Amino acid sequence: MSEPLLEISGLHTSFDTYDGKVGAVDGVELTVEAGKTLCVVGESGCGKSVTARSILRLVEKPGSIDSGTVTWHGGEEPFDVLSLDDKDPRLQKLRGDDIGMIFQEPAASLLPLRSIGAQLIEALRIHTGMDKKAARARAVELLGLVGIPDAERRVDAYPFQLSGGMCQRAMIAIALCAEPALLIADEPTTALDVTTQARILDLIRDLQARNHMAVMFITHDLGVVAEMADEVAVMYLGRVVERASVEEVFADPKHPYTKALLRSVPVLGRDRGRDLPTIPGTVPNPLHRPKGCSFHPRCTEAIAGRCDLDEPPEVVFDGGRTAQCVLYDDQSEGDRA
Amino acid sequence: MQFLGRRVFYMAATLLAISLVVFVIISLPPGDFVTALEARYAVQGTRLTPDEVAQLRARYGLDGNVFQQYWHWFSQIVLHGDLGMSFEHQKPVKEVIGARLGATLGISLITLVVTWVLAFAIGIYSAVKQRSIGDYAATTVGFLGLATPNFLIALIFIYFSVSWFGSVPSGLCSPEWCDASWNLGKLLDLLGHLWIPMIVIGTAGVAGLIRVIRNNLLDELRRPYVTAARARGVPEGRLLRRYPLRVALNPFVSTIGWVLPVLLVGDIVTGQILGLPTLGPILLGALKSQDMYLAGSIIMVLSLVTVIGTLISDFLLGWLDPRIRLGNQR
Numbered sequence: 294m295s296e297p298l299l300e301i302s303g304l305h306t307s308f309d310t311y312d313g314k315v316g317a318v319d320g321v322e323l324t325v326e327a328g329k330t331l332c333v334v335g336e337s338g339c340g341k342s343v344t345a346r347s348i349l350r351l352v353e354k355p356g357s358i359d360s361g362t363v364t365w366h367g368g369e370e371p372f373d374v375l376s377l378d379d380k381d382p383r384l385q386k387l388r389g390d391d392i393g394m395i396f397q398e399p400a401a402s403l404l405p406l407r408s409i410g411a412q413l414i415e416a417l418r419i420h421t422g423m424d425k426k427a428a429r430a431r432a433v434e435l436l437g438l439v440g441i442p443d444a445e446r447r448v449d450a451y452p453f454q455l456s457g458g459m460c461q462r463a464m465i466a467i468a469l470c471a472e473p474a475l476l477i478a479d480e481p482t483t484a485l486d487v488t489t490q491a492r493i494l495d496l497i498r499d500l501q502a503r504n505h506m507a508v509m510f511i512t513h514d515l516g517v518v519a520e521m522a523d524e525v526a527v528m529y530l531g532r533v534v535e536r537a538s539v540e541e542v543f544a545d546p547k548h549p550y551t552k553a554l555l556r557s558v559p560v561l562g563r564d565r566g567r568d569l570p571t572i573p574g575t576v577p578n579p580l581h582r583p584k585g586c587s588f589h590p591r592c593t594e595a596i597a598g599r600c601d602l603d604e605p606p607e608v609v610f611d612g613g614r615t616a617q618c619v620l621y622d623d624q625s626e627g628d629r630a
Numbered sequence: 631m632q633f634l635g636r637r638v639f640y641m642a643a644t645l646l647a648i649s650l651v652v653f654v655i656i657s658l659p660p661g662d663f664v665t666a667l668e669a670r671y672a673v674q675g676t677r678l679t680p681d682e683v684a685q686l687r688a689r690y691g692l693d694g695n696v697f698q699q700y701w702h703w704f705s706q707i708v709l710h711g712d713l714g715m716s717f718e719h720q721k722p723v724k725e726v727i728g729a730r731l732g733a734t735l736g737i738s739l740i741t742l743v744v745t746w747v748l749a750f751a752i753g754i755y756s757a758v759k760q761r762s763i764g765d766y767a768a769t770t771v772g773f774l775g776l777a778t779p780n781f782l783i784a785l786i787f788i789y790f791s792v793s794w795f796g797s798v799p800s801g802l803c804s805p806e807w808c809d810a811s812w813n814l815g816k817l818l819d820l821l822g823h824l825w826i827p828m829i830v831i832g833t834a835g836v837a838g839l840i841r842v843i844r845n846n847l848l849d850e851l852r853r854p855y856v857t858a859a860r861a862r863g864v865p866e867g868r869l870l871r872r873y874p875l876r877v878a879l880n881p882f883v884s885t886i887g888w889v890l891p892v893l894l895v896g897d898i899v900t901g902q903i904l905g906l907p908t909l910g911p912i913l914l915g916a917l918k919s920q921d922m923y924l925a926g927s928i929i930m931v932l933s934l935v936t937v938i939g940t941l942i943s944d945f946l947l948g949w950l951d952p953r954i955r956l957g958n959q960r
Contacts, residue, residue, distance in 0.1 A: 403858070
């Protein structure tokens with residue numbers, strides 16, 4: 294097995310609202326391996342983005358990271374990101390240097406008042422200490438690398454003069470300017486049209502191979518997962534309910550939620566003339582998390598008297614894949630015996 | 631350059647429209663300066679014969695209808711730069727205004743600068759430290775400042791200064807310095823007097839601007855580009871200055887145009903109460919005695935300042951914000 298680059302353990306992030314403390318992330322366990330792609334998938338509001346933001350400590354008030362560890366193995370010695378002081382140089386280095394991040398709305402993630410070149414050059418100078426001239430030359434080179442045509446001229450373009458796809462390419466150039474070991478992509482293609490989406494995904498894959506970088510890809514699109522992932526983490530209501538390789542998830546999903554998600558993907562030809570299966574009900578309000586397994590009210594395989602009472606166990610299968618579900622409880626015992 | 635030309639043209643058109651409206655409104659109340667003069671003489675026991683009245687009217691150019699009067703006034707301004715005569719002061723309007731314009735603009739500009747510096751600092755602090763004790767204090771004081779009329783603040787000042795020092799703080803200089811030529815002593819004396827009108831006129835402005843800055847900055851601090859810039863390691867101080875603050879500056883800059891007239895209007899009542907040698911009290915007097923060339927000219931000067939302020943803010947906005955500068959090239 295390859296070495297872990299980033300390990301998230303027992304992460305709890307919550308938001309203080311007028312109705313009470315809402316636990317958006319409720320004990321997430323995740324590992325990103327060096328050079329691999331981890332896809333985090335789940336419905337809106339399941340805590341994917343908050344998990345990603347917690348890694349770089351970008352959670353804004355009224356949100357707060359309450360407990361857990363985020364261990365970074367990319368440096369000389371592993372350290373816990375969450376216990377660093379705000380002014381710790383390792384946190385500064387982590388943001389943008391060790392880890393690059395791109396976001397859902399590329400145009401809104403760039404300051405409209407400064408050219409994309411100015412923002413890219415700023416990042417380059419912060420992380421590489423280049424002088425202005427060298428940074429500008431490198432900026433043009435990077436913009437060319439991410440597929441912005443006529444980069445020499447576009448370097449002075451403002452975000453509002455570029456399309457969403459071009460803005461996302463510029464964001465990728467900024468995120469990759471210091472050649473990070475990990476790229477966190479928070480639904481980078483959600484706001485883009487389908488053809489642009491495909492090109493951006495290709496670009497990320499190319500750059501990943503080129504820079505030997507790990508990618509943590511957050512999405513709700515299972516098609517994207519199939520295309521991008523090595524490993525998959527399925528999240529539901531602030532927890533990772535299933536972790537497995539991409540082949541295992543699509544060929545043999547274990548958790549009932551994963552199964553339901555896969556069933557609800559339309560297949561061209563097959564689904565003509567019949568209703569698409571959906572998951573009954575909606576995601577519960579995290580303020581009123583159901584007792585026991587949080588998925589049990591919507592689960593077709595729920596066992597009365599167990600799922601609605603006890604927290605489901607974390608079951609580890611052969612090969613290291615896991616699922617949080619009572620259905621496989623015996624198997625796990627058997628494995629251990 | 632084309633932009634400049636177009637703006638200057640609009641500016642001239644705006645001033646023309648303002649001049650017409652102002653003149654007509656000033657002429658609206660029944661009677662004119664001669665009527666007011668008649669009344670004054672009547673109080674003193676002298677009656678003017680109809681002949682004398684007609685003569686006076688002819689002398690002051692008050693025969694003929696409103697539009698003929700307007701044309702008389704306006705053409706003189708445009709052709710000869712002549713603002714006409716003040717009936718009340720029996721002097722050219724230019725002299726009456728000129729003597730006080732300096733003090734008015736001086737007080738207004740100094741107040742403006744102080745207003746901005748204070749509002750800017752407090753507004754940014756309030757937004758960055760939202761819901762801190764300092765923020766609540768600034769917001770509360772801001773509310774009070776916004777809600778208290780200028781003249782009330784002036785009266786409060788007079789009350790306390792009479793009960794503590796036994797004198798009324800009036801004018802811009804002490805009697806012994808007023809006619810002296812400029813030197814350090816006079817400057818210090820001026821500064822000693824200046825802070826009172828500054829506080830009185832500026833409080834509402836500071837309070838209003840604090841709210842503008844605070845709310846804008848709070849809006850901007852939540853934008854995705856702030857998170858994105860933080861994620862790429864831009865240090866906090868630089869992040870605040872270069873990102874949200876630059877966007878929050880826009881509405882601030884666009885207030886340049888209307889902050890000046892607000893200050894000048896504030897001066898009308900305040901200047902009256904504090905006895906300042908500014909345009910405010912003169913304007914009030916001119917409106918009361920229907921000294922229409924004087925009143926019209928003062929309002930025209932204020933309009934000119936406003937329009938120029940707006941022009942400056944337009945240029946600054948274009949310089950600061952590429953979306954405005956490049957908007958039509960998209």
